[in-house]
Amino acid sequence: MISYLKGDPVAIIRRPPRTVLILEVQGIGYEVQIPPRWLPVPSSTQGDGEGEKCFAPTNEGTLIQVFTHQQIREDHMILYGFPTAAERDLFRQLIAVTGIGAQLAIALLNTFSLEQLVEAIISENTKVLIQTPGVGKKTAERIILELKTQLGQWRKTAAIPAPAVGGLDPTIQEDVELTLLALGYEPAEIWEAISHLHQDPRLQQNPTPEDWIKAAISWLSQS
Template sequence: MIAFLRGELVAVQRGDRSSVTLNVNGVGYRLMVPQRLLQQMPAIGDTVQVFTHLAVRETEMVLYGFESSAERDLFTELIKVSGVGPALGVALLNTLNLEELVRAVVTENVRMLSLTPGVGKKTAQRLVLELKTRLSTWRQEADVPVAAAGGPPSSIYGEVEMALLALGYSPSQAVKALQAVGQQQGDRLGQSVEDWLRTAIAYLSQESV
């Protein structure tokens, strides 16, 4: 297995099939990558290191590239799930970052997983069923957080988070707001979804000013 490649960035392709091409000791490697990785790419001609997974199909071999070994390992776990191929694995990582995706599986947040195009309720439930135990152990070993410290109680976390997403906030914004609000006012807000939601929106409104 090719664990990673380090070489000169010679091409970047954006769009539905985003990819980068690296020149490694005179050999050009094209890697299919999540779109969010393109935002981390240096200028053409600079040296970059990308962690890789080689997918072998009947008619071709495809290299997939990731920002970190943890993201690569999560992708490997995703594509072990029945009905989840490499394309859908990349789509999941395009929609949710590593921490958000692991948290959604471990906390059984089917609605969060279903935000990914192509992932319906049944696929999301299968991801939870097949990965929850494995990812609970893996994220501890890889030191991947799954909950915002000081956020809402686990019994209402998913409901508050999904309400923020329905209002148009990104997963990252929702997590940041809930963490900040929890640290500042968590004891006062208790189990009230409405209070958590209202306070989180107020926090995000101040952040945008």
């Protein structure tokens, strides 16, 4: 089993719906599927249409560490890679859920940060989880059913912090999240906005959904 690789990222290949990192380690090029949001993609590309596209990563020439999960099938081997051991471990827990394959687990980790995804599962927030492409209500409920308890324990032992929402009333937070999701904002953007706006004393004094939504939209438009 390969726990991690450390090498030079020489290419990022888009093979819809997959994103593959070519990592050179001591003269050997490893193909590692990664969450698309992990490594930044520059503007220069090779390829056209809807097929394969190849990018030179912006941090080429800099060694990076990739924590890997190795999946062996009858006809080939696949390596999945993540920036931290915790994300790799969460991926392993996700693919252990009934009906959750590697691509759906990658999609979940690509939609949310580690802290956000764990919090959404523990807090049974199906409305947030279904924002992930390919995840419907029943799938979200199954993930929660099978992982809620063990992720609650794992978050403590792995010292994974909860997203800082500062004790915002859950009803208000849900209204804010659903409204912003409907407006097209990404879950990661929304949680970042809520965390930032908790520092605003005016919102703490007058915690209404409308004020939080207006403030969040204003902050997001400036970010």
